[in-house]
Amino acid sequence: MAGGASRRFDLGPCFPRRDDDNGLGKIDTDQWRIGLDRASGMVHLAARCEIDLGVVMLRKAICLFLLIFLNPTAALAQERSRGSVGVVLLHGKGGQPGGNILGLTKSLEAEGVNVIVPVMAWSGSRGQPFNYDKTYEVALREIDGAMAKLRARGAKKIIIAGQSLGANAALAYVAHKPSGIAGVIMLAPGQAPERMRFPGVQNAQAKARDMIAAGQGLQRADFPDINVGQSFMVSGTYAGWYSYYNPEGRANMPDNAARLRGVPLLYVVGRSDPIYKLGREYVFEKAKRHPKSRYVEIDADHLDTPDKARSTVLDWLKTL
Numbered sequence: 001m002a003g004g005a006s007r008r009f010d011l012g013p014c015f016p017r018r019d020d021d022n023g024l025g026k027i028d029t030d031q032w033r034i035g036l037d038r039a040s041g042m043v044h045l046a047a048r049c050e051i052d053l054g055v056v057m058l059r060k061a062i063c064l065f066l067l068i069f070l071n072p073t074a075a076l077a078q079e080r081s082r083g084s085v086g087v088v089l090l091h092g093k094g095g096q097p098g099g100n101i102l103g104l105t106k107s108l109e110a111e112g113v114n115v116i117v118p119v120m121a122w123s124g125s126r127g128q129p130f131n132y133d134k135t136y137e138v139a140l141r142e143i144d145g146a147m148a149k150l151r152a153r154g155a156k157k158i159i160i161a162g163q164s165l166g167a168n169a170a171l172a173y174v175a176h177k178p179s180g181i182a183g184v185i186m187l188a189p190g191q192a193p194e195r196m197r198f199p200g201v202q203n204a205q206a207k208a209r210d211m212i213a214a215g216q217g218l219q220r221a222d223f224p225d226i227n228v229g230q231s232f233m234v235s236g237t238y239a240g241w242y243s244y245y246n247p248e249g250r251a252n253m254p255d256n257a258a259r260l261r262g263v264p265l266l267y268v269v270g271r272s273d274p275i276y277k278l279g280r281e282y283v284f285e286k287a288k289r290h291p292k293s294r295y296v297e298i299d300a301d302h303l304d305t306p307d308k309a310r311s312t313v314l315d316w317l318k319t320l
Helices: 029-038 040-050 055-069 072-082 103-109 136-140 141-153 167-175 199-211 238-245 253-259 274-278 310-318
Strands: 017-019 025-027 085-089 114-116 157-163 183-187 220-227 230-236 265-270 294-298
Touching: 085 103, 085 167, 103 114, 103 310, 114 141, 136 141, 136 167, 136 238, 141 157, 157 167, 167 183, 167 253, 183 310, 199 220, 199 238, 220 238, 220 274, 230 238, 265 274, 265 310, 294 310
Parallel strands: 085 114, 085 157, 157 183, 183 265, 265 294
Antiparallel strands: 017 025, 220 230
């Protein structure tokens, strides 16, 4: 090109133009298809339009032609669907977003799923929560914010998922606020206050009930806690701790399952998980039947179920 000046793109011979308010030529989109009809293939298009056929520009022109001209519907559909599925993934008791669910998180993201992994009120270290300052009901409100973030990213289908106490929370949330939820995923569900038979826990439950009834629910104390067979003490308020251990409260999974309506449920349990012996009748069968609900048993324990269930989760999401 003489004088080192770059040639401008002039698509006028192929695509009719009209002037905008600045007097600059724009392709008349109303005549777009007519313009395409006039172009009889790439050779014809290149011959009639002044296009810099340098290597870089040629590659761009071919890619653009293949992506848009030859199959515009598929290209646009793919762009719209990117990130249209969102998952709120909840960690277990005493866990963190980078813990047992990290592998599943990465697998979901690799498949184009939008994932939010909030730090929940029961977060902690080595399976032990930092405290029970917030009630379970207040803690579940964190999911509202996570859903709002997914919608802001363009998610159209939102699934609430979790492992252990996070699975309990996923069910509890959707059972009481099902609107706008496309599915629930429970991986190695945990926390069964209605089944607690440990004397220390039962005594603490009775004490907490008395303190709450006396208007002293916000007083602090140390409470017994159990996770994957380990017992320890955790500080918190009477109201906070009891909300997780109330046999008739929000953490009661059979009650929550019975409230579930119109939302498919994926329930995954490892054969080496203590809750496995309770079978599908404990929670899954209490939910109203949905054609897309699935009960799946895998070779896993309580902690590695999220990792070993990755293909199960991905396959199930494709059915929604």
